[in-house]
Amino acid sequence: MNHVFGPVPSRRLGFSLGVDPVVPKTCTMDCVYCELGPTTDRTVHRACYVEIDGILEELERRLSEPLRLDFVTLSGSGEPTLNAGIDRLIAGIRELTDTPIAVLTNGSLLTDPDVRSALQTADVVAPSLDAVSQGPFDRVNRPHPSLDPGAIVDALTSFSAEYTGRIWLEVLLVAGMNDDPVEIALIQKAARAIAPDRIHLNSVLRPPSVSDARPVNAETLREIAAGFGDAAEIIAAPSGPGQVLVESNVVELITSMAARRPVTVSDVARAIGTNEAVAAKTLAALVEKGRLTLVRHGESQYYRLNSRKGRP
Numbered sequence: 001m002n003h004v005f006g007p008v009p010s011r012r013l014g015f016s017l018g019v020d021p022v023v024p025k026t027c028t029m030d031c032v033y034c035e036l037g038p039t040t041d042r043t044v045h046r047a048c049y050v051e052i053d054g055i056l057e058e059l060e061r062r063l064s065e066p067l068r069l070d071f072v073t074l075s076g077s078g079e080p081t082l083n084a085g086i087d088r089l090i091a092g093i094r095e096l097t098d099t100p101i102a103v104l105t106n107g108s109l110l111t112d113p114d115v116r117s118a119l120q121t122a123d124v125v126a127p128s129l130d131a132v133s134q135g136p137f138d139r140v141n142r143p144h145p146s147l148d149p150g151a152i153v154d155a156l157t158s159f160s161a162e163y164t165g166r167i168w169l170e171v172l173l174v175a176g177m178n179d180d181p182v183e184i185a186l187i188q189k190a191a192r193a194i195a196p197d198r199i200h201l202n203s204v205l206r207p208p209s210v211s212d213a214r215p216v217n218a219e220t221l222r223e224i225a226a227g228f229g230d231a232a233e234i235i236a237a238p239s240g241p242g243q244v245l246v247e248s249n250v251v252e253l254i255t256s257m258a259a260r261r262p263v264t265v266s267d268v269a270r271a272i273g274t275n276e277a278v279a280a281k282t283l284a285a286l287v288e289k290g291r292l293t294l295v296r297h298g299e300s301q302y303y304r305l306n307s308r309k310g311r312p
């Protein structure tokens with residue numbers, strides 16, 4: 001099985017080479033919005049889910065190829081900190097490359113001092129915090145029964161005080177589940193205590209694990225983002241059916257892909273992590289703006305960068 005994937009263009013991390021230290025789908029939570037589908041092994045037991053030496057050998061082979069890379073990112077089939085060898089994994093990656101290392105985590109195991117210690121040498125730790133009260137936490141994250149949202153906030157706050165890298169806190173809001181004003185105020189209070197370098201506001205943009213997990217509308221998301229202060233930015237602004245992804249970094253990703261070779265709707269859907277309908281509308285918007293040209297080849301349609309107007 002492959003435990004190194006990409007590089008994939010990421011809204012937050014640029015070109016990110018993924019390293020997956022667990023097996024599908026092993027997580028401490030079973031979030032309603034998860035794009036990986038339902039959790040099959042919901043656990044808080046840290047173990048060697050994947051052999052670290054094997055991952056590093058695979059990574060070394062991948063890094064021997066010419067790649068455009070902004071980050072090597074620990075993420076993948078669940079919660080990466082469940083792998084008990086993550087400290088050795090980060091140290092091994094560091095020996096193989098100077099590329100910055102990011103860890104995407106749900107933050108739930110930062111209550112364990114060993115996990116906090118293991119993440120010290122990453123360049124970016126991007127934990128999520130979708131709820132701080134038990135009700136919204138249970139509704140959105142559907143956690144392992146042993147997890148306590150108050151303890152996770154305390155752990156994130158302790159980690160932030162001792163960690164010298166960058167913390168990018170992600171808050172993902174689901175309509176009717178964790179977006180009521182009382183919960184939002186509590187999340188904002190927790191975020192002030194954690195004091196991350198960036199706060200990324202997100203909603204249900206990609207196809208969720210549970211079909212009734214709905215996005216918060218763009219207007220509400222903007223109002224909520226303002227309450228998080230200057231560190232906050234919206235990384236996904238849903239605008240309902242027919243949404244078009246026009247965030248500047250998504251446009252840059254698409255145009256940089258099209259600069260290498262003509263792209264299809266499915267190339268773009270995979271690259272930006274959305275469905276083909278959204279990708280098609282986004283590409284059509286870029287054609288209308290004169291940034292891409294639609295070309296037909298045989299039965300297929302491709303989008304080519306317009307060399308005069310289409311430079312990112």
Ligand code: SF4
Pocket residue numbers: 027028029030031033034035036039077078079106
């Ligand atoms: S924490 Fe991440 S991987 Fe785990 S269920 Fe939630 S979204 Fe999916």
